[in-house]
Amino acid sequence: MVTRREFLKGAGIAIGGMALGGGIVAGIGSMAHPSTKEKHHFKELPEYNKALMFFTPTEHAVIEAAAERIFPKDENGPGAKELLVSYYIDHQLAGAWGNGSKEYTQGPFYAGELTQGYQGHLNKQQIFRIGIEGLENEAKKRFNKSFANLEGEQQDEILKAFENGEVEIKGVSSSYFFSLLRTATLEGVYADPLYGGNRNMEGWRMKKFPGHQMSYADIIEKDEFVVIEPQSLHSQHHK
Template identity: 40%
Template sequence: MSKKTLPGVTRRQILSFSAASAVLGAAKAANAVSLKGTPVWSPFDNSPPPQIDSDGWVFFNDAEAATVEAIVDRLVPADNLSIGGKEAGCAVFIDRQLAGFYGTFERLYMQGPFQPGTPEQGDQSPLVPQQRYRLGLAALEEYSQSTYKKSFKDLAGEQQDEVLSGLENGKIALDQPRFKHQIDGKLFFAIVLKNTMEGFFADPIYGGNRNMVSWKMLGFPGARYDYREYIGKHNQKLDLEPLSISGGDAWKIAKS
C-alpha cells in the first residue's frame, strides 16, 4: 500500500518537519543531561557590581565629592528614624555607579538626533551621567560663589535647601552664559535626586544603604532566596534581619 501525504502537505515538508523534530528532541536531551550535574552559574554574570579595590573616590575629585555629600545629606536628612544620606553612603554609591557602565550609558542607544521630547518620551539629553555630574557640580559651584560668595558645601542648611529647591522647580538656571560650565538645572537635580534615592535603598553591595539602614527602617528583609515559610503569615511582623545579595551567615552551609 502506498503512503499518502496529508492534503496540501508535500513529502518534502514532512521530511523537514521530521528533521526539525529530531533536532528539538536532541536539544531537549542535551539540556536534560546538562542539568544532571551542577549548573555552570555564578552571581552577577551579566551585571556585576563594580569591583572597587580602593576606599577612596573613584570618579569624583575631593571637591566634587564634598559637594555631593552635602547634597545627599539635604535630600536625605538625618532624623529619629534614620541616618542622613552622607552617612548612609549615598555619595559613595553615586561615585561607583559613575565609574561603571552607568556613567557612560554604554548600554543605551545614544545616537542622535537629540531634541526636546514629550514627558512620555523621557530623557532626550545627549549628556551621559558622567558629563551631567561634572558639568552640574562645576556650574553649581559657580552659582554658589557668585550668589553667596561661598562653596555650596559651606552654605547653611537652609541656603542649601533654597538652592536645591530652585534647581528642582527651574527658578535657578545653571545654563546662564555668565557661567563657564552650563547645564540644565532641572536635568542635573533630577539625576542627583534619582541616584540618591537609589543609593539609599539599593543593596549595600553597591556602596550605599550602609549597614542596610533603610531596609531596617522599612522592615524589608532583603535578598532572601526562600520565603515559603512566611507566605501564609499575613499582617504579621516578622522581624527578619535584612540580608544582602552578597549573602550572610544564613547562606553558609555547615561542613560535616
C-alpha cells in the same frame, strides 16, 4: 507640613520632590522604623566600597552635601551621608550608567517633550559634572561659599532653584540634573550595600525590608507581621 516620618509611613512610591522639614525629602512607602546600633545588635558589613572611582574629592563633597539635604538624618534613622549614598552615586557614574554605554547618543538632537526626557548627547558623567559646577557657581554667587560649606537652609534654597529649573547650566536643564541626583540618592539609600550605599542595611531597617532572603517558607503562613534581620548579597556570598 508633611514630614519624612509621614512619607515613610505611606505606601507605594512617592513621585516628585518636595522641600520639607529642613531638607528636600522623598520616601518610598511602608512603615517607619527607628534604627540605631543600640537598638540593633548586628555585625557591621565591611566598608569595602568606601572609595572614590569617579568624583574628585571636591565633587564628592558637593554631592555628599546635596544628597544629605535630599535624604536628611532624622528621628527615623541616618541620612544619605551616613548611608554612604555619595559613594553609591560615584560608583554608578564610574560604570555603564555613567558613561552611557547602553544609550543611543547619535544625532540629530532635538529638545524632547516633558514626557520624553533628556534627548541630548551628554552622558550622565558629563551631566553630573555640569550640575556640580552649577551648584558651586550658584553657591558662590548667592553666598560666596562652596556648596558643601553652606548652611542646610542655604543648600535647600539652591536645590529648590535647581528643582524648579531656575538656574541656567550648560547643555541641560538644572531640573533634569536635580531629578537625576534625587533618583540616584534614593537608589543609594535602598540599594544593596554591595553597590556602595545603604550602609549596614540601615536603609532597609528603616523600612523593615528583609533584603535578599533565601526563603520565607517558615513564616509565609503567619498572620502577624514578622520582622526579619535583613541580608545583603555580600553577606550571603560570604556565608
